[in-house]
Amino acid sequence: MKKWKTMIILVLMIGVLSFASYILFLIFNPSTIIRGNAVEYHTKEELTDLYWQNSVVLNTVKDGVLSNDSLLQAMNQERDGDIGIFVKEDEDYFSEEEWENIVSVFENLHPYMIMLERKGRPLKFYINFGDLRLETGSKETSLYWFPSEEEIEYHKEHSLADSFEYTQIDGNWYVVEETYPW
Numbered sequence: 001m002k003k004w005k006t007m008i009i010l011v012l013m014i015g016v017l018s019f020a021s022y023i024l025f026l027i028f029n030p031s032t033i034i035r036g037n038a039v040e041y042h043t044k045e046e047l048t049d050l051y052w053q054n055s056v057v058l059n060t061v062k063d064g065v066l067s068n069d070s071l072l073q074a075m076n077q078e079r080d081g082d083i084g085i086f087v088k089e090d091e092d093y094f095s096e097e098e099w100e101n102i103v104s105v106f107e108n109l110h111p112y113m114i115m116l117e118r119k120g121r122p123l124k125f126y127i128n129f130g131d132l133r134l135e136t137g138s139k140e141t142s143l144y145w146f147p148s149e150e151e152i153e154y155h156k157e158h159s160l161a162d163s164f165e166y167t168q169i170d171g172n173w174y175v176v177e178e179t180y181p182w
Contacts, residue, residue, distance in 0.1 A: 061101050122147045127142060160180065
């Protein structure tokens with residue numbers, strides 16, 4: 001019986017150490033555009049200000065991502081319905097100038113990743129940032145570009161968030177705040 005207890009404790013310790021190693025790898029992964037510990041949470045007001053300070057480059061990046069045929073093909077091959085841009089290897093999809101703009105977004109806004117999503121719907125573009133840990137759950141504030149009002153309504157209907165708020169900041173650009181129980 002003592003051997004079983006020792007074995008279970010050993011397996012649990014290996015699991016905890018493996019998980020901790022994975023988290024450290026994500027934080028200090030040299031293949032990401034910015035290190036995981038540089039990712040920031042932004043309030044709606046901060047994100048609105050950052051949008052206005054970087055609106056030209058954000059619109060340039062959005063247009064480049066939405067019109068990038070090789071990125072769309074990669075998204076279709078993955079069959080997830082979305083694709084993230086956050087590692088240096090993603091540079092292969094873009095021209096040198098487009099990649100410089102993407103890196104600029106990471107350097108100026110400190111997002112987790114830039115996302116392109118379809119999932120059977122029209123394309124939408126968004127930028128994820130760090131989460132804010134709450135006493136009960138978490139809050140995400142993201143920068144979205146929706147192609148139409150219909151997509152905003154669809155997003156609201158299918159959100160897993162306990163609460164959400166959509167604030168239009170410019171044209172089809174929105175700050176989306178979502179609060180989750182986890």
